[in-house]
Amino acid sequence: MTESWLAKLSDEDVSFIKRFVLASGSLKDLAKGYGISYPTVRLRLDRLIEKIKVLDSQEIVSEFERTLRASYAEGKLDMETLKDLLVAHREEVENQPDSKRRR
Secondary structure (H helix, E strand, O other): OOOOOHHHOOHHHHHHHHHHHHOOOOHHHHHHHHOOOHHHHHHHHHHHHHHHHHHHOOOOOOHHHHHHHHHHHOOOOOHHHHHHHHHHHHHHHHOOOHHHHOO
């Protein structure tokens, strides 16, 4: 069995989810608890949602690609860098002998 998306989240992400649930889903209360603005909390939640979608996707089979896409969802990579790295990765995988690809 593959590792669940929840197990792949950082401690910070899990803490955010816990605080979100304890705030009954109120972004206003969550923002107040963190001492930050509502738009900042909204952005954090939107990024976390995208990260969870990537981590839970059954279409992504490469852990390297999953890591890249999760980093993009978190705002750690821009789209151009993501595309460049994915192209380089795919080229490397395609150029490996068949025996190395199956590992």
